[in-house]
Amino acid sequence: MSLRNIGVVYRKEMVDSLRDRRTVISMFVIPILLFPALSVGLVLLGATMMNKTKEEIPRVMIIGGQESPRIVEALKKSEKIQIVSESPDFETQITDRKIRAAIVLPPGFDAAANRGEAGKVFVDYYEGDIKSELTQKTIVNEVLEDYRVDLAKSLLSARGVPSGLLQPFDVGEKNIAPPEKVGGSGFGGMIPYFVIILAFTGAMYPAMDLTAGEKERGTMETILTSPVSRTDLVLGKFLTVVTASLATAILALFSMGISFVLAKNTIDRLLSKNDPTFHFALDPRGVLAVFVMILPLSVLFSAAMLAVSLFAKSFREAQTYISPMTFVVIMPAIIALLPGVELNTRTALVPILSTTLVGKELMAGNHPWGFIALIFASSCVYASLAIAAAVTMFNRESVLFRS
Amino acid sequence: MIQAQKLSKVFPATKKTKEVRAVNAISFECKPGQIYGLLGANGAGKTTTLRILATILEPTSGTAKVAGYDIVEEPEKVRENVGFLSTSTALYDRLTARELVEYFGRLHGMDGDALHKSVETLFAALDMNGFRDRRCEKLSTGMKQKVSIARTLVHDPPVMIFDEPTVGLDVMAARSIAQFIRQCRERGKTVIFSTHVMSEATKLCDRIGIIHGGNILEEGTLEELRARHAKQDLEDIFVEVVGDEQ
Numbered sequence: 001m002s003l004r005n006i007g008v009v010y011r012k013e014m015v016d017s018l019r020d021r022r023t024v025i026s027m028f029v030i031p032i033l034l035f036p037a038l039s040v041g042l043v044l045l046g047a048t049m050m051n052k053t054k055e056e057i058p059r060v061m062i063i064g065g066q067e068s069p070r071i072v073e074a075l076k077k078s079e080k081i082q083i084v085s086e087s088p089d090f091e092t093q094i095t096d097r098k099i100r101a102a103i104v105l106p107p108g109f110d111a112a113a114n115r116g117e118a119g120k121v122f123v124d125y126y127e128g129d130i131k132s133e134l135t136q137k138t139i140v141n142e143v144l145e146d147y148r149v150d151l152a153k154s155l156l157s158a159r160g161v162p163s164g165l166l167q168p169f170d171v172g173e174k175n176i177a178p179p180e181k182v183g184g185s186g187f188g189g190m191i192p193y194f195v196i197i198l199a200f201t202g203a204m205y206p207a208m209d210l211t212a213g214e215k216e217r218g219t220m221e222t223i224l225t226s227p228v229s230r231t232d233l234v235l236g237k238f239l240t241v242v243t244a245s246l247a248t249a250i251l252a253l254f255s256m257g258i259s260f261v262l263a264k265n266t267i268d269r270l271l272s273k274n275d276p277t278f279h280f281a282l283d284p285r286g287v288l289a290v291f292v293m294i295l296p297l298s299v300l301f302s303a304a305m306l307a308v309s310l311f312a313k314s315f316r317e318a319q320t321y322i323s324p325m326t327f328v329v330i331m332p333a334i335i336a337l338l339p340g341v342e343l344n345t346r347t348a349l350v351p352i353l354s355t356t357l358v359g360k361e362l363m364a365g366n367h368p369w370g371f372i373a374l375i376f377a378s379s380c381v382y383a384s385l386a387i388a389a390a391v392t393m394f395n396r397e398s399v400l401f402r403s
Numbered sequence: 404m405i406q407a408q409k410l411s412k413v414f415p416a417t418k419k420t421k422e423v424r425a426v427n428a429i430s431f432e433c434k435p436g437q438i439y440g441l442l443g444a445n446g447a448g449k450t451t452t453l454r455i456l457a458t459i460l461e462p463t464s465g466t467a468k469v470a471g472y473d474i475v476e477e478p479e480k481v482r483e484n485v486g487f488l489s490t491s492t493a494l495y496d497r498l499t500a501r502e503l504v505e506y507f508g509r510l511h512g513m514d515g516d517a518l519h520k521s522v523e524t525l526f527a528a529l530d531m532n533g534f535r536d537r538r539c540e541k542l543s544t545g546m547k548q549k550v551s552i553a554r555t556l557v558h559d560p561p562v563m564i565f566d567e568p569t570v571g572l573d574v575m576a577a578r579s580i581a582q583f584i585r586q587c588r589e590r591g592k593t594v595i596f597s598t599h600v601m602s603e604a605t606k607l608c609d610r611i612g613i614i615h616g617g618n619i620l621e622e623g624t625l626e627e628l629r630a631r632h633a634k635q636d637l638e639d640i641f642v643e644v645v646g647d648e649q
Binding site: 005008009012015016019020217218219221222223224225226227228229397401 | 457459460461479480482483485487489491492493494495496497498502506507509510511512538554
């Protein structure tokens with residue numbers, strides 16, 4: 001193995017790749033423009049839609065209110081809902097989203113409530129329609145709850161019982177996690193996933209171009225006539241693919257970071273409408289730690305894709321082999337986002353899944369050093385095996401001259 | 404100098420193909436200042452033989468010495484001393500002519516002044532300065548051929564291997580290749596080239612080996628072949644040799 005020769009091959013492959021429009025698009029354009037636009041755009045869109053939903057005063061129907069003018073009057077006074085005239089087709093109207101929910105009162109509600117025997121008030125809503133679900137929660141937790149407390153207070157005071165007994169103590173909540181940690185465990189938990197996907201897609205095109213692409217264009221035989229050993233050749237190509245993979249991930253992180261800084265005020269303004277204490281923030285040290293953990297994974301992706309696409313006779317055939325690998329990358333990353341999937345000795349040994357899980361921990365400000373060491377070491381072992389496979393493939397003439 | 408000793412190459416059977424004995428224990432010798440022509444039809448084993456000599460493929464058995472180095476024991480040394488040109492050795496489209504030739508110079512261990520001097524000399528000799536900084540994808544077939552020649556000569560190898568170098572070229576480009584092969588001989592290089600074009604072999608070769616089915620069936624100078632078969636035309640000789648075999 002000669003470092004000089006690896007360097008010569010690497011420099012040439014970098015020049016060659018950077019002049020290729022498709023590589024430039026996957027390495028620069030997608031991470032710099034498309035990805036931040038998608039991620040920041042999604043956050044902004046989500047926050048805007050959520051605010052719009054919250055701002056809408058939902059239309060609600062009261063069923064069976066003729067005998068109970070007192071509750072009807074109280075509900076009409078609520079600013080959180082808008083009461084519309086009763087109609088027998090209320091269920092159809094909820095389904096058609098003409099109204100968001102209906103409050104179904106039992107017969108003689110007002111009179112029975114005075115005796116404390118009014119029974120159950122039902123709130124009909126449409127599960128799956130987010131606006132209907134939110135309206136149902138507002139009615140149950142706020143509108144009807146307020147009315148119940150007010151009614152109870154007036155009934156108790158009529159009987160000479162102090163209404164303070166209804167609420168012998170108050171409950172408050174106080175968040176002690178700094179904004180970075182909150183941001184880290186929320187949206188930040190998605191960042192390792194994004195970076196892993198980008199490290200994979202960044203390596204994909206150059207890996208295919210430098211192997212199957214070379215075979216297809218007839219330059220593979222040309223390069224094999226040079227005195228450079230095949231191991232040096234494959235290592236030079238491998239370093240190019242790793243560079244592309246890391247460059248894509250770094251550029252995506254940078255441009256995403258800049259986009260979030262630029263959009264911070266807007267995100268804060270939008271999200272603090274629901275939670276006034278909200279401030280969007282991410283810990284840069286967490287992001288850096290995630291990047292370090294992704295290094296061996298990027299090596300693994302590059303070497304594995306190089307070995308697989310080397311087997312292909314043409315670029316198109318390589319695409320056929322590499323495309324299903326995308327699911328192999330996405331699946332563990334998605335599994336890691338499921339609730340209940342946690343970092344333990346077993347999951348720490350599963351490539352990709354382990355990095356996503358530890359990435360979530362790092363972004364939330366936790367540093368499980370034992371697992372970090374285990375995951376980094378195991379990822380390095382997998383990466384080494386993939387490099388060995390790529391070198392072996394490149395030394396097999398049945399692979400290089402497969403026809 | 405090239406000395407092939409009982410070279411064989413067997414491609415093992417796969418799910419789709421049977422075992423193929425592409426080259427079958429062939430031996431021959433090619434000396435410096437000599438052009439050795441491997442004459443054969445498609446599938447005769449020419450390309451496999453030349454790829455083995457250039458150490459792109461490994462022989463199944465037998466060996467060869469190229470420029471004094473064993474192709475099995477010291478393949479990298481062999482490649483340092485060989486220039487290999489064929490129609491299937493394409494160029495990197497996204498590199499310029501100069502970058503490509505310099506790249507191959509560096510792969511042969513050259514650097515600095517030595518590389519610069521070699522590139523300048525070649526570009527002047529082959530009249531390539533007009534397109535030196537143009538990307539290979541923008542070059543005409545003739546220009547590409549010149550870049551390929553410069554690529555094989557940049558390290559000034561003592562042994563040249565040409566695998567059907569004129570296939571697909573027009574008359575002018577084919578003539579310039581033939582001229583280049585002659586120049587290599589004049590400069591004392593050992594030259595082996597394969598062809599199925601009789602006129603090319605007649606004009607260029609000092610010795611001819613007729614290869615068929617992986618075997619060299621006949622070998623000698625053109626005069627020796629003519630005398631042995633009592634025929635003047637190489638094509639008639641070829642048909643007689645190969646036809647007898649078939």
